[in-house]
Amino acid sequence: MTELEQYIKSYFENIQSDELNKMSALFESTTLKKGGYFLKAGKHCDKICIIQTGVLRVFAIPDKEEVTQWIATKGYLGTDFSSFLYDTPSRWTIQALTDTELFTLSKPNYRKVGEVIPQWTELEKLFLVKCFTALENRIFSHLSMTAEERYNLFFTQNNDLFNQVPLKYIASMLGMTPETLSRIRKKATF
Amino acid sequence: MTELEQYIKSYFENIQSDELNKMSALFESTTLKKGGYFLKAGKHCDKICIIQTGVLRVFAIPDKEEVTQWIATKGYLGTDFSSFLYDTPSRWTIQALTDTELFTLSKPNYRKVGEVIPQWTELEKLFLVKCFTALENRIFSHLSMTAEERYNLFFTQNNDLFNQVPLKYIASMLGMTPETLSRIRKKATF
């Protein structure tokens, strides 16, 4: 199984191996330089990517400061679902924090996935439910946990990320200031 | 168009009128007394409901106190997607805050929807993306807004709810204590 196929399988669990093969053939390899954009807010999102190497940051720029919604690494899937599937302007900007290698799936090729894999809609539905559930959990963390607790949880699950990206983005993603994150981390080392 | 059909149409926008008819026929009418449960955490969720009248509260009970994840009124759809579609134990308890009339769709009937409506999987996918996007917005509100701002936003969008349910649940759903909500509301009236 290729690297890409492994990632696809991790998302669409019950996919068959021959289908996996057909699906992965629809992806293309591309790269992004550090600072390059995969998607800009306001534009229409016409592709999905799976990250092979590097880090992408999903963020929005409301009135004042940037707000980092998510940081995606190796194996993560990146897109603006709403923009991609409803063909509306994207709310998110997706930018490379490091040089990045991507497997991308264009919209025309995305449409072909359904032709190639009969049970695709079922797999896709289950995948979206998984995404939905992950967001439910994240909301729950904001309703029931302190900044420190959210940090600890995130750190245990993503500690590889901490030497790859500026901490200020992680702070924003966790809903705290960089100063607060710094102080929490100082505490945690004792 | 019946009331139920209107609700269904609001979720699955591009549904055809004859399909709407077939789909609504798969729902059954039930009621819940105040305090009654639509779903209990740990049980398998085997149905979906659309609320005709009354209010349901979706909550979890972690270590200490209850956390209200969501409050659903007239026209809202209630279920634990993850439990319903993956057949896993539910994480949420769903309880009636008032006497409630529901349109419910059992799992067997849910499966029939796909047979009755050819484009169902596409409609369902778009619906799930809408749910996903709503949660993204909610996370965003926790990353970029104060308690007061979250209250104001929610109040403008759901002010009918405020004379129907105890404020303490709304406070929990917005991620603040009842005391804080009370103080914010006092401010807002001047």
Add this chain to the structure above:
DNA sequence: AATTATTCTTGATAAAGATCAAGAAATCAG
């Protein structure tokens, strides 16, 4: 390697929100 820019840390202070406690108001049950 030296300069510049960015990021991180630390301290002092302010503001937001939580907690605890008690009384008022509203709701519920008999």
Add this chain to the structure above:
DNA sequence: CTGATTTCTTGATCTTTATCAAGAATAATT
């Protein structure tokens, strides 16, 4: 209707987190 229960409000206080500012550390650029 009445007593009991729940919910809401208010005050006092404490904790958490944000803000502002400045220096240290790190990374990027030439």
